[in-house]
Amino acid sequence: MAQDLNRKLVVEGLLKVEKSGFSNLVLPSLLSDTRLSNQDKAFISNLFYGTIERKITLNYILSRFISKPLKKLDKEVVAIMQSGLYQILYMNSVPSFAAINQAVGLCSSFKKTSAKGLVNAVLRKAADFDLNTAKFTSETEKMSVLYSISEEIVGIVMGDYPNTYEDILKGMLINPPLTININTTKISVGDYMSALDNAGVKYITTALPNCLEIPSGGAVTDLPGFAEGHFFVQGITSRYAIDALGVKTGYNILDLCAAPGGKTFATAIYLNNTGSIVSCDPNPSRLVLIENGAKRLGFDNITTLENLGQNYREDLMGKDAIICDVPCSGIGIIPKKPDLRYKKLDDIKQLCQLQQEILCTAARYIKTGGRIVYSTCTINKAENQYQITQFLENHNDFRLAELNCPVKGVENDNNMVTFLPHTTGCDGFFVAVLEKIC
Numbered sequence: 001m002a003q004d005l006n007r008k009l010v011v012e013g014l015l016k017v018e019k020s021g022f023s024n025l026v027l028p029s030l031l032s033d034t035r036l037s038n039q040d041k042a043f044i045s046n047l048f049y050g051t052i053e054r055k056i057t058l059n060y061i062l063s064r065f066i067s068k069p070l071k072k073l074d075k076e077v078v079a080i081m082q083s084g085l086y087q088i089l090y091m092n093s094v095p096s097f098a099a100i101n102q103a104v105g106l107c108s109s110f111k112k113t114s115a116k117g118l119v120n121a122v123l124r125k126a127a128d129f130d131l132n133t134a135k136f137t138s139e140t141e142k143m144s145v146l147y148s149i150s151e152e153i154v155g156i157v158m159g160d161y162p163n164t165y166e167d168i169l170k171g172m173l174i175n176p177p178l179t180i181n182i183n184t185t186k187i188s189v190g191d192y193m194s195a196l197d198n199a200g201v202k203y204i205t206t207a208l209p210n211c212l213e214i215p216s217g218g219a220v221t222d223l224p225g226f227a228e229g230h231f232f233v234q235g236i237t238s239r240y241a242i243d244a245l246g247v248k249t250g251y252n253i254l255d256l257c258a259a260p261g262g263k264t265f266a267t268a269i270y271l272n273n274t275g276s277i278v279s280c281d282p283n284p285s286r287l288v289l290i291e292n293g294a295k296r297l298g299f300d301n302i303t304t305l306e307n308l309g310q311n312y313r314e315d316l317m318g319k320d321a322i323i324c325d326v327p328c329s330g331i332g333i334i335p336k337k338p339d340l341r342y343k344k345l346d347d348i349k350q351l352c353q354l355q356q357e358i359l360c361t362a363a364r365y366i367k368t369g370g371r372i373v374y375s376t377c378t379i380n381k382a383e384n385q386y387q388i389t390q391f392l393e394n395h396n397d398f399r400l401a402e403l404n405c406p407v408k409g410v411e412n413d414n415n416m417v418t419f420l421p422h423t424t425g426c427d428g429f430f431v432a433v434l435e436k437i438c
Contacts, residue, residue: 332428
């Protein structure tokens with residue numbers, strides 16, 4: 001398969017993302033081309049996601065050698081240069097001359113022949129540019145360019161973590177490993193590890209006994225026991241949130257923001273097919289994900305409910321434990337979702353208000369002695385510690401439960417646990433557990 005087709009597909013994908021597409025939805029359409037080998041697909045995936053991830057850095061360097069703003073150039077030409085420069089700077093398997101020649105050739109494919117000279121000249125100069133010599137207008141701009149994250153997000157990280165912000169931003173360029181959660185209602189941890197051994201699949205044990213890291217990559221559906229429901233994919237952070245909740249057999253559980261279902265499924269394991277779980281989401285199509293997952297995993301104590309988490313319903317009263325994995329800015333999962341690097345946070349105030357509303361609604365449902373786990377996949381303290389502080393100021397019938405997280409590198413701030421990517425190797429994540437004391 002000629003590499004120029006692969007690069008053409010990548011540029012087409014970048015243009016689709018530019019038109020408000022999401023990279024995780026665009027990539028499968030690129031890889032559906034029947035002419036592609038597995039090697040081609042790996043190349044396309046790496047180049048496509050890599051170019052999106054490093055867009056701010058790439059644009060900064062390219063702009064050094066173009067007399068007018070990039071936004072005034074044809075989008076096709078910009079995408080060609082972005083993907084070409086990414087290969088030069090970050091893909092050691094591609095010689096610079098090959099990346100430049102292929103980029104020039106792509107101009108014809110996109111009917112931009114007149115841009116060939118520009119593409120050739122700019123990429124040759126950009127290939128030799130040393131970012132270490134760049135002079136930035138501020139520390140915020142420097143961090144944004146070096147780690148390809150919007151200045152808005154950089155500002156939040158710098159404000160919340162003034163002593164470690166660069167390490168955190170650097171950690172956001174490393175994708176956490178795939179982690180699976182073993183369904184011990186069907187198979188023991190030891191037996192499943194033996195199944196992996198027999199299949200020649202390498203794995204790494206973790207601080208949480210039900211969870212294994214799978215470093216080899218490949219399709220999850222090809223792992224032993226997928227069809228039989230022996231495991232599901234779930235990060236260490238999400239799994240810990242349920243571990244901290246302290247679920248016991250026979251409990252009646254409410255998952256207020258449940259889709260796609262990972263925390264519901266982890267809870268079902270602790271229940272061992274006793275008790276009940278009501279899993280809520282306002283989108284019926286996302287509820288189907290929970291229903292299908294529950295069927296594969298063999299859980300028959302899960303009921304789905306179309307519901308907004310902030311809306312009170314009397315029929316949900318009297319729960320033993322509640323999961324509030326609230327909507328958030330997603331800053332902690334940037335490595336997995338490169339689009340989030342450029343997400344606008346204009347609505348952060350409204351988002352924080354929604355989080356508080358959901359938490360306060362949960363407080364109305366819980367029994368005395370019951371627990372609520374509040375979690376987010378962000379490291380923004382306005383969405384995390386400040387939400388818990390505000391809640392406790394207005395609810396003197398609750399207290400923070402003691403948390404002792406076994407994962408190395410977590411920050412425990414008065415029993416509010418934060419996973420930072422550079423110290424834990426996990427997603428950025430926050431967990432706090434609230435106990436109703438009267």
